[in-house]
Structure formats: structure tokens, C-alpha cells
Amino acid sequence: MYEVANKFNFNCHMTACCCQNMEIFLNPYDILKISENLNVTTTEIIDEFILFLEDRETGLFRPILKSARTGLCKFNIDKLCTIHVNRPLSCRLFPLARISGKFLLQQAPFCTGLTDITSIKLTDYLNESSVEEYLSMSDLYHLKYDVLKNLNNGLLKNEYYNNLLNILLYDIDFFYNGELKNINSKDKFTLSLYLVDKLLDIFKLNRSYDKKMIIEELFMEGDKFIVKNFN
Ligand code: SF4
Ligand code: SF4
Structure with a gap:
């Protein structure tokens, strides 16, 4: 090359x-x-x-x-x-x-x-x-990917957190059960990255949440983000 x-x-x-x-x-x-x-x-x-x-x-x-x-x-x-x-x-x-x-x-x-x-x-x-928007989205993804790659806190070794991370990053419609119909791809992507950050925060703070509470907190944060940014 x-x-x-x-x-x-x-x-x-x-x-x-x-x-x-x-x-x-x-x-x-x-x-x-x-x-x-x-x-x-x-x-x-x-x-x-x-x-x-x-x-x-x-x-x-x-x-x-x-x-x-x-x-x-x-x-x-x-x-x-x-x-x-x-x-x-x-x-x-x-x-x-x-x-x-x-x-x-x-x-x-x-x-x-x-x-x-x-x-x-x-x-x-x-x-x-027509690569401009694709390149800027790709840059945001790679910045996040580098953060995740350098994580040294065991999140990726925890099967539950790792699966959840992949759902938030790549399959936001699954997390929201297909209910984000009125949100465009760019906004869904920024929501994904935001929720990945929130998941990292939850893990870092080592809150003794059970799985239901983790999901509830992510939904709550996601709702706040949607209201603030997309309405
Ligand atoms: S489709 Fe075009 S870019 Fe792709 S291999 Fe063939 S010539 Fe190359
Ligand atoms: S999406 Fe598939 S068919 Fe379309 S350009 Fe890429 S490899 Fe080719």
C-alpha cells in the first residue's frame, strides 16, 4: 500500500x-x-x-x-x-x-x-x-474502540458486560426492542456511544447492581439523552 x-x-x-x-x-x-x-x-x-x-x-x-x-x-x-x-x-x-x-x-x-x-x-x-459523514462516524467509533481495547478493568472478561457492550455498540435496535423507529442512523449511533460510556461508568463504579438494575439505569440514561438531544 x-x-x-x-x-x-x-x-x-x-x-x-x-x-x-x-x-x-x-x-x-x-x-x-x-x-x-x-x-x-x-x-x-x-x-x-x-x-x-x-x-x-x-x-x-x-x-x-x-x-x-x-x-x-x-x-x-x-x-x-x-x-x-x-x-x-x-x-x-x-x-x-x-x-x-x-x-x-x-x-x-x-x-x-x-x-x-x-x-x-x-x-x-x-x-x-460521499464518504464525509461515514469517515467522521468511523473516527468516533475507532476512538471508542481504542478506549475499549485499552480497558484494563475486567469488563471484557465479564460475559454479561461484554455481551451488553456488543448489543449497545452494534445492535441498538435489539436493546430498544425495535422502538427507535423515528430516530435516524446518526442519532442512534450517538445514543449507542453514550450508552457504552454509561455502561463503562456502571462497571467502573463497581455498583453492586443486579442485571435488572443495570438495564434500568441504561434505559433511564438513554431516555434522558433522547429527550435532551433528539426532541
Ligand atoms: S468492481 Fe471495480 S473496484 Fe472492485 S475489483 Fe472490480 S474494478 Fe476493482
Ligand atoms: S455491500 Fe457488498 S455488494 Fe455492496 S459494495 Fe460492499 S461488498 Fe460489494
Whole structure:
């Protein structure tokens, strides 16, 4: 991979080779946008399309597109992405990747588009791919992920807390039993991150709550957040 500062040679030939046999990582906002696109809950998206890979060192989970890992992505039909408008950030960026704030061109021998002589400006490519909001949501997610990765307080080793953390982060519709219908993806995402912080607070303070009280406190905090920010 090398950094793209200004221009790179690329023109997509619509082969769909980047939609198969790839580990395509998603962030919570990607999941929310796909669920918005299909008008279903995050739970339904996760059940059908997502696989969670565990980072054994940290105990954290990262979602990927399940079908694309060993075959063709289920969203690809006749070499077209059926969720193009709400496709995940990784798909928007390909053949680029963003690492530490830099845009890198991936070495992908299967991508004939990279052999095209068409030159494209980085800024034009990013604009055409409408990545701005996806990038800022991804930044927020990675900031949170880094905090979680560096947790040294046993939360991730506690099965109950770890499961709850994953529900809050990736499947907010499950937590709210599908009742967040009037809240858009961006707001759901900020609510998710807020509730993750609240869960960390509960764990840090080592309150001797039973499971019912933890859930009650999270709902109470969530309600306050919704009233303050979304009404
Ligand atoms: S592999 Fe390359 S050329 Fe083929 S669809 Fe993906 S970006 Fe386009
Ligand atoms: S979501 Fe769309 S662009 Fe991404 S891998 Fe699936 S079909 Fe391809």
C-alpha cells in the first residue's frame, strides 16, 4: 500500500471482484445505514448479513460482511451493489483504505480498475463516494474502540458486560426492542456511544447492581439523552 497524496490511476470496471472472498469490516454506523436502507432493524441485519470476529487479545468483537468472506456478498446482484447508496465505508473507499488518517492505495491484483490509465484526484474520488459523514462516524467509533481495547478493568472478561457492550455498540435496535423507529442512523449511533460510556461508568463504579438494575439505569440514561438531544 502506498499513500495517495493527490491523484491515482483508477477506473472501476464493475467486476465485483472486491465484493467476494474479502473480510469487509463494518462499523456500527455502517450497520445502522444498511438497516435504514432496507427498513429493517439492526438485529435483522446482524442475523442475516453479519459475522462477528473476536479479537482474542482484547475480547472485543468486530463485525464483517458474512457472505463476502467466503463467496459473493449477498448484497451484490448481477455485479451491482443493491445497497449502493448506503454501502459501508470500506466499500466506498476501495481501492483506498484509510489508516491513521492517511489514504492508502491497496495492492489488489484482482482489481483490474487499478491498471486503468484514468487518473483521478483523491478529493474527487472521496466526494463522489460521499464518504464525509461515514469517515467522521468511523473516527468516533475507532476512538471508542481504542478506549475499549485499552480497558484494563475486567469488563471484557465479564460475559454479561461484554455481551451488553456488543448489543449497545452494534445492535441498538435489539436493546430498544425495535422502538427507535423515528430516530435516524446518526442519532442512534450517538445514543449507542453514550450508552457504552454509561455502561463503562456502571462497571467502573463497581455498583453492586443486579442485571435488572443495570438495564434500568441504561434505559433511564438513554431516555434522558433522547429527550435532551433528539426532541
Ligand atoms: S475489483 Fe476493482 S474494478 Fe472490480 S468492481 Fe472492485 S473496484 Fe471495480
Ligand atoms: S455491500 Fe455492496 S459494495 Fe460492499 S461488498 Fe457488498 S455488494 Fe460489494
